[in-house]
Amino acid sequence: MPEAVINSMRLMTGVPGLDHILQGGLLSGRVYLVHGEPGTGKTTLGLHFLATGKDGLFITFGQSAEHLQFDASSLGMDISAVTILDLTPTPERFSAMQTYDIFSPVEVEREPISQQVAKAFKELNPQRIFVDGFGLFHNLASDAFQHTRLAQSFFRFATQRGGTLIVASEDSECARFVDGVIELKFSREGRSVRVTKFRGSDFREGCHPMRLTSSGLQISLNAA
Numbered sequence: 001m002p003e004a005v006i007n008s009m010r011l012m013t014g015v016p017g018l019d020h021i022l023q024g025g026l027l028s029g030r031v032y033l034v035h036g037e038p039g040t041g042k043t044t045l046g047l048h049f050l051a052t053g054k055d056g057l058f059i060t061f062g063q064s065a066e067h068l069q070f071d072a073s074s075l076g077m078d079i080s081a082v083t084i085l086d087l088t089p090t091p092e093r094f095s096a097m098q099t100y101d102i103f104s105p106v107e108v109e110r111e112p113i114s115q116q117v118a119k120a121f122k123e124l125n126p127q128r129i130f131v132d133g134f135g136l137f138h139n140l141a142s143d144a145f146q147h148t149r150l151a152q153s154f155f156r157f158a159t160q161r162g163g164t165l166i167v168a169s170e171d172s173e174c175a176r177f178v179d180g181v182i183e184l185k186f187s188r189e190g191r192s193v194r195v196t197k198f199r200g201s202d203f204r205e206g207c208h209p210m211r212l213t214s215s216g217l218q219i220s221l222n223a224a
Contacts, residue, residue, distance in 0.1 A: 014052035017219025021204040031155045036184030042168035046130035056082040057126035061133030134167035
């Protein structure tokens with residue numbers, strides 16, 4: 001399918017209020033960043049996104065696959081059709097730490113992780129991809145320049161066949177390289193969501209109230 005046609009399609013996030021803010025959903029074939037402090041709802045947004053469509057791939061650097069499946073079930077979300085690539089350290093990794101005495105963590109970790117990711121994409125050709133704990137991706141590069149190049153390369157790799165990628169991170173470091181940015185906040189006044197960047201489309205500006213309920217995220221539109 002031509003890139004122009006792919007990019008004109010919308011993908012619903014599974015969060016009705018957010019889809020209204022985005023004028024119907026995300027543009028297909030692009031890269032989006034969801035950032036916010038721990039507990040703001042980044043992972044829950046990713047579960048909504050993947051549970052809404054088909055051919056989903058959840059890449060996790062933070063929570064284990066078992067925890068994610070439990071959380072989705074507790075929210076009433078069916079992710080049985082979603083493939084979870086669990087890149088969290090296994091218990092056995094602790095006893096193998098001596099490997100780092102010879103090679104740097106970057107050298108030990110980067111190649112097997114990239115191979116696992118590439119294998120998952122080749123086998124699944126996912127159309128919806130969510131990466132949780134993307135900030136840890138920084139540890140796969142030896143310096144800031146290499147991290148930037150690695151992130152850009154991954155973004156192109158993930159979307160080259162029309163897949164739509166959402167990466168979740170506690171910071172907005174990669175915001176300048178993505179097509180859209182969704183900011184989640186949690187303060188004394190409550191939770192909120194704000195879209196600060198959305199290439200190729202208009203969107204509803206401002207901070208919008210958000211709640212984390214027993215069925216996931218609920219967003220109310222502000223009066224603006």
